[in-house]
Amino acid sequence: MPKKLERRDANIEQAAETAPPPDWDDIRLFVTAAEARSLRKAAERLRMSSSTIVRRIDKLEYALQARLFDRLPDGVELTPAGLAILQHAKRMESSSFELQRAVQARDTNPTGLVRVSITEGLGTYWVAPRLVELQRTNPKLVIELKCAMESADVLRMEADIAVQFTRPTNPDLKVTKLGRLHVYPFASKEYIATYGMPRSREDILNHRLIDQYAPQLEEGVAARFLGIRNPEGIVGMRTNASTAHYHAVEKGAGIGGLATYAAVLSDDLVAIDVGFHHHVDIWMTYHPDVRQSTRVSIMIDWLKETFSPQRFPWFRDEFIHPRELRKLPADSWKINLVNTQPTIFDTDEP
Template structure:
């Protein structure tokens, strides 16, 4: 993470301890642990860091609806839901630049890694405002060509005769697939493992196997078939930002817009209760006509 070798890092620690005149770490066979002095200094340094972030954050505040707003979001909702709607947003708010970062790595808004973050894990920092945006329901899907060639598993036991496309990454439960599917191991079942939800959708559309995607994919136009195994999974989406940004007009505009586009009263796929993918289709006609998945559908083999 620091981009330093262990030897270089130890030299830097030794040099800092010499300059301070006391030991920051206790060295033993198990490695390094903070000394009492090191623990006290860490508290002071964290306080200094927090205050310095406050200075930068207040400098970024504005009563004008112009400037940049950095939004960090997990890859799927960022690429498939926010980005298509961001095109219309920027036509309305010409002087606001939304810097959209789509990645599975969680951004810490208290450390200025982003102004606004949408994430699966609920923050506990008291300086951060947290709002539940909605619930993302996950379900199994295959392509029509896969169904015609291999059939669709009708039970969890039958799943071993098929291939799974697995997504991995930060904020995702690595053990969740086997646990939710009631399997001791995924060995011999996973055909493709990727950190990209875009890649999962592409692979499913190209008949690589069974992929687990948001329940809204068919309603938004993806030509897929739901796999009814009696299993569904969900993750809550949390909108988080530092409380200082309540006083920034451009940040308030973006925050209100994000709340609107994830409003479960408008978009049924974000409701707390599970709705079968096929039942979502008539409930999301407006979303499909406005956005849809047309630009993401994998090209047909030549």
């Protein structure tokens, strides 16, 4: 064993009689670090500095009088003591979340905070503009909208509700399909005026693409369609952000795959018909216990209505071309999402 670790273990043993009881927040931090197998990744997930993570892990090891991690060049690895403690820590964490959900379920007032995690593009361009209407009828609700491509863990109460592209498999979660997101290539009118309209898959190879890479997005979709191993030669811009991706296409930087409802968001976008169409399903998930909370239940019902395929045809399973979506009367989709939706007292769903 390295001398540094020997000294560290010796210090822990010498502190046995004076160590304070472990802090619960430090234990939860330990669980996150153990699952991430990296103190840096744990710091990113918890939005803390790496130095804070290290300091608090050291503090927990001092309190438990045990070394929990071996530090490796590419992360951390649990020691035998850490592995044994992790099982107890996870049970403590699970009991803590059950306690919090039990308290939340007793809340029958339509007031307070509701935390919603949602993919960036859907949250920014579809949900956020419509929240104004919900808040007008529920002025005491506070909606915390986390728009990110990383999925939130609702079992660990990182959010009350999550809207995501990957379907959860944990049987303890309630999972509802909200709709389907259809992706189609678009370019701006300015781009087409400058570089011309591609008419085939082969034509695309002579244009510039805007590429997005992020969690929950399938990799290599464009390359497979184009029949090439790597699109590096034709990618003009790559981004992890849906907002940057959308605006780059809208401002004429290149051709990019956007949700088909982009056709009704901007008249400057033109659909590119080269035989490409991709889709991904939209899932809403939450713990069944939070359905008993009035404020969370209001949000669940509102999200279902906001993504209703019957009212918003671009969320249907069947593909509808963007030019057909543009033919829809504005009143058919620019409608008040609150006044016509059922309340939690009008639905039979558990």
